[in-house]
Amino acid sequence: MSTLGMSSMSKVTTRSRVDLVADELRNAVAAGSLAEGQRLNEIDLAGRLGVSRGSVREAMQRLVQEGLVVVLPNRGMFVLEIGPDDIVDIYDARRAIESSAxxxxxGSCRHDVLSALQEQCVLMSRAAGSGDHAELTAADQRFHEILVESLQNRRLQKATQTFAVETRLCLTRLEGKYGAPQEAVNEHLDIVRAIKSGNAKEVLQAVNVHMDNAIDLLTGRSAAASTASA
Incomplete structure (x- = not known):
């Protein structure tokens, strides 16, 4: 958990200050400690992290470049707010990359990767059973990271890193939205089973179902469709 979400906060050391501050801010955004749409106060953040305002300013500029922080003229810097269209864009980008992975x-004989994916499913199932939504989200995210890493394509991995925090925000939003947490686990298990089956159609279907369900839950798209058809 980001120290920005704790009452007793640790101080950022002088080692690579800007990198550490940028990481801390990203983690705080991902965890919701810095909420979507929240105005970022440079003086406040510098005091809470025990660093100079210059370090905070440089770190926030990095987040601006990454699209996680937006600058509103004459108003200041604010944490990005993710709307329905953004959610669709994020999951469609993930759909393309993860389907390829x-x-x-x-048939690649990457048993190590399949075992790693299966392990995350076990962790997800365990977390779902205990009601640990944070651990469920962490295992969920790691599952998809492993899937993308299997491509062994540095450029694609870098591309996914640019919206990694946005994805984390979406996953955090999904906490509690599944009727039963095991639903999320089953969707990931279906992806692993489809890969093992060697059937490309099943693989694409499993990935698409997972991405579409996430979009529906996050945007309320399915609920809106049900209302419209009623």
């Missing part, structure tokens, strides 16, 4: 794993 899943298809690439078929």
């Amino acid at each position: 899943a298809l690439g794993l078929m």
Whole structure:
């Protein structure tokens, strides 16, 4: 958890200050300690992290470049707010990359990767059973990271890192939205089973179902469709 979400906060050391501050701010955004739409106060953040205002300013500029912080003229810097269109864009980008990764794993004999994916499913199931939503989210995110890493494509990994925190924000929003947490686990298990089956159609279907369900839950798209058809 980000120290920005704790009452007793640790101080950032002088080692690579700007990198550490940028990481701390990203983690705080991902965890919701810095809420979407919240105005960022340079003086406040510098005091809470025990660093100079210059370090905070440079770190926030990095987040501006990454799209996690927006600058509103004459108003200041604010944490990005993710709307329905953003959610669709994020998950469609993930759909393209992760479908490619899943298809690439078929018949590749990458048993190490499949075992790692299966392990995250076990962790997710355990977290779902205990009601630990934070651990469920962490295992969920790691599952998808492993899937993308299997591509062994530095450029694609870098591309996904640019919206990694946005993805984390979406995953945090999903906490509690599944009727039963095991639903989320089952969707990931279906992806692993499809990869093992060697059937490309099943792989694409499993990935698409997972991404579409996430979009529906996050945007309320399915609920709106049900209302419209009623």
